[in-house]
Amino acid sequence: MKFEGSHILSVNQFDRDSIEHVFHVANQMAPYAKRQKRTTVLDGAILGNLFFEPSTRTRVSFGTAFNLLGGEVRETTGMSNSALAKGESLYDTARVLSGYSDIITMRHPDSGSVAEFALGSRVPVINGGDGANEHPTQALLDLYTIQKELQYHGGNIDGLHIAMIGDLKYGRTVHSLSKLLCLFKNVRFTLISPKELAMPDAILSSIENAGHSYTISETLEGNFDADICYQTRVQEERFGSQEEANLYRGKFRLNQQIYTKHFQSKTVIMHPLPRDSRVEANELDNDLNMNPNLAIFRQTDNGVLVRMALFALTLGVESIISKFDKEVHWYSGH
C-alpha cells in the first residue's frame, strides 16, 4: 500500500504489511507524544479538521497529533454552521476546502460521505468516521493497542484469543477490528452477545476464511481465557421490544467481580469509548478504574500515535521526522 498522497477511507485498504508499517511508525511517535522530544517536520502544513458531527475526543486527538508533528489545524465543528448544512454538495465543499489545507480529516453522520468528499478533494482525506460505515483510525488504534498489550505480556497478535462482548450486530468497531484481525494468523474469537445482536454471518465467514476459529455465547457466564476482552455497548433500542430489552439489561456489563470470576487475571479490557458513556450504560463499571488491565485510556493515548503515523505516512515524512527534532523545555505530566 502506497501511503503518500493517498486517502485513508476504509480498513479494507490495509494488508498485513501496511498495518505493520503503520504500527512501526506509530512506535517511533511515542517519544514525541510523551514530550520527551519535539519535532517540527510538518511546520507550515495545515490540517483541515472537518467534524460535521460532534466528537470531541476524536477531533481533539487528530488535532493534537498534527500539532505534535509541528503542523497547524484549521477546524470546523458541527453541521449547523457549515456550508454543507446550506445544501452545498460534498464535491463542492471538498474542492473548496481542499484548497485551504494539506490534508483533511473528516467526520460526517452519513455512510459513504467521506469517500464522496474524497473524490472532490485535492489533498489526502482521512476518514474520521462516516456514520455506521467506517472509522478506520479507531480500528487501527484498537489493533495497535492489542499488539502493545500483548507484547507487554510477551505475546503477539498471531495466536490471539479475543472475547468481544455486547452489540456485535451493529457495532462498527467490532466489525472493523474483526476485518483487520483476519489479516493475522490463528486468532480465536469468543463472541458474547444477546442472540438478537449476534455477529453478522458475513463477518463470521471472513473469520472462517482467514483460518480463524470462533465460539458464540449468549451469556457472560463461563471461563473465558481470553487475552483481550473487547467490550461494546448494548443499546436497548436495538431490541424488538422493551420486554426483550429488559431480559438482557445488565447481563453484559463488566465490573471487577464479574471480571475476576470469568476472566484471567491478565485479560486486557478494552472499549471503543464511543458516542455514549461507558458508565451510563454500565458496560464498564467504575470499580474497574484501578484495574491495571483496563486499557481504555491507553487506547485513546495510542490513538494519538496511530494518527501521527498516518499523517506522517500520508504526507510522506515518516523517514525524516527526527531531522527536525528539538528539545522540550517545559514540565510534562506525560
Add this chain to the structure above:
Amino acid sequence: MKFEGSHILSVNQFDRDSIEHVFHVANQMAPYAKRQKRTTVLDGAILGNLFFEPSTRTRVSFGTAFNLLGGEVRETTGMSNSALAKGESLYDTARVLSGYSDIITMRHPDSGSVAEFALGSRVPVINGGDGANEHPTQALLDLYTIQKELQYHGGNIDGLHIAMIGDLKYGRTVHSLSKLLCLFKNVRFTLISPKELAMPDAILSSIENAGHSYTISETLEGNFDADICYQTRVQEERFGSQEEANLYRGKFRLNQQIYTKHFQSKTVIMHPLPRDSRVEANELDNDLNMNPNLAIFRQTDNGVLVRMALFALTLGVESIISKFDKEVHWYSGH
C-alpha cells in the same frame, strides 16, 4: 492608500493603484499557497477570526491565509456562544478582543457592525462580510480572478466585457465588483436579470460616469461575447408574488448546453458561492464541473492569495516575507 495599520472595511477605500498593489502582493503569495515555499514572517502574530455569523469557507480561508504567513489563529464562531449575544456592545467587544490579537477578521449579520466594531478596536479590522452591506475581500478576489483569467487568455481588465446574471438588485457581490470595475477603463457590462431584480440606478450611474457602457437583458437568450460570465443566485422570495417567481424559475440557470449556445468557448464562468449552494438553486449545473472555464474553485483558491496579501500589507510585512522563507518537506497535492 496606506495599508499598514489600516482597517479594510469597504471596496470604496480602494483606488486603482491600491488594487494593483494588492494584486501584485497576491501574485507573490502563490508559491506559499502552493506549498512550494514556506514563510514564517508572521511568527507569533495572532489573528482574531471572529465569525458571529456562520461561513465555513470564508472563515477557514482567512485562517489558512494567516497560517500560511506563519501566524496563529484564535477563533470564535456563531452568535449564541458569544459575548455579543449577551448584549455586550460592539465597542466593548472590540476594546476587549483587540487586546488579544494583532489583527481581526470579522463577519457579522448586521450592516455597519464591522465598521462600528473597528471604532473600538486597537488593531486593524478586516471586514469579512457585514450583512447586505460589504464583503470587500470577496470583491477583491473576484476582481483578482478576473484579471488572472483574462491574463491567461492574453487580456486585461481594461476593455473587459462582463456579463452579470441573476439577482443584480440585492446581490452584494455584483454591486461591489461593479464599483471596483469603475476604477478601470472601457468595461462593457451585459446585465441579465428579471426586471424586478435589475441593477440599481446608482450602480448604473457609476458605470456611466466611469465611461463604461452597459446593455440590459431580461433573458439569457442571445449571443453574449462576454469574457466573463458572473452568475449569481435568484432567490424566489425576492419576487412580489409566487406567480411572478414561477414565471422566471430556471430562466437564469446555466448548464453546459446553455453555455455553449449563448457564450463564447472561452467565456470564464464565475460565481460567488455565497450562502446557498450553487446547485440547490440550479444556477450552475453540475455538468459544468468538467468545463475548464468554470473558475469558481479558482476563485476560492485566489481568495487565499488575496487575504494573505491583505494581511501582509495591513501588518506591513509585504516586502520582507521572503526573508523568512523555509523549505517545504511534506507531500503537497497543491
Add this chain to the structure above:
Amino acid sequence: MKFEGSHILSVNQFDRDSIEHVFHVANQMAPYAKRQKRTTVLDGAILGNLFFEPSTRTRVSFGTAFNLLGGEVRETTGMSNSALAKGESLYDTARVLSGYSDIITMRHPDSGSVAEFALGSRVPVINGGDGANEHPTQALLDLYTIQKELQYHGGNIDGLHIAMIGDLKYGRTVHSLSKLLCLFKNVRFTLISPKELAMPDAILSSIENAGHSYTISETLEGNFDADICYQTRVQEERFGSQEEANLYRGKFRLNQQIYTKHFQSKTVIMHPLPRDSRVEANELDNDLNMNPNLAIFRQTDNGVLVRMALFALTLGVESIISKFDKEVHWYSGH
C-alpha cells in the same frame, strides 16, 4: 506554593508570597503581550482549552496567552457537541483529554466540576470558572489590576480602600477578590449594596480576622474616598419580589455625574465584565468610556499577563522565557 505541575483551582491555594510571585512573572510578560518581543519557550506545548460553557472573552484570553508563549491551542466550545453532554463522566473525559495536551484550562457550569475533572487529569488544570464556585484567574487579574493602578498613583495594596458595589451576596468575583485581599494589610472595604444582596457574614468575618475594616452602605449616596470602585451587576431576579426590585432599579448604576459627585477624581473604576453586558444593566454608563480611570479594558489586558504567568509557572518555564526571545517584525497596534 509550588506551581510546577500543580492545578490552579481556587483562590484559597494562594498565600501572599505566591500571589506576589505570580504578579512578578506577569510583569515580565508585558513586553511579549505588547509585541515588543516574541518568545517561543512553549514551542510544541499544547493547551487543551475546554469551555463547556460559553465565554468568548475568557476562552480567547487563555488561548492568546498560550500562543504568546509559543504554544498551540486545541479547543472545545459548548456542551452540546461534547462527550460530557453524552453522559461521559468528568473522570473519563479528564483521563482521555489530558492525554492530548500539556495543560488544560476548563470552564464548566457546575460548581466543583473542574476540581473533579482535575482528579482524573494527568496534566495541570487551571479553573476558568466553575459556576458559582470559583474563577481564580479573574480574581488574580482583578488584584493585579488593583496593584498596577495603585502603583501608577504611587500606592500599594496594603492600605487600600476599596468600594464594592452591587450584588455582594451572589457575586463570585467580589467574594474571591475579598479573600485575596485578606492576605494583605490594612484594607478598608466600603460595601454598597441593597440589603437583600449584602456581603455574606463569612466574608465579613474573614475581613475582620485579617485585621481589615469595613463599612456598609445601602445607597450610593455619600462621599467615598475609595482608591478603587469595584462595580458588579445587580440582577433583578435576585430580589424576593418585583416590587423590591423596582425599589432598587438604577440605584447602583454608575455614570460620569454620579462618579464625580461621590468619588475622588482618581478613583479607579473596575468591573468583572461578567456574563452580561455592563451596559444592558446600566451599571456602568457609556459616558464613562472617556474617563481615564475606567480600568475595565486594562483589566482584560492584564488578564492575558496573569494567564501567561500562570502557564509559565505551572509548566515551570518562568525563568527561561527570555532564552527563546525573537524579534517582532510586523505592525503592532499594541
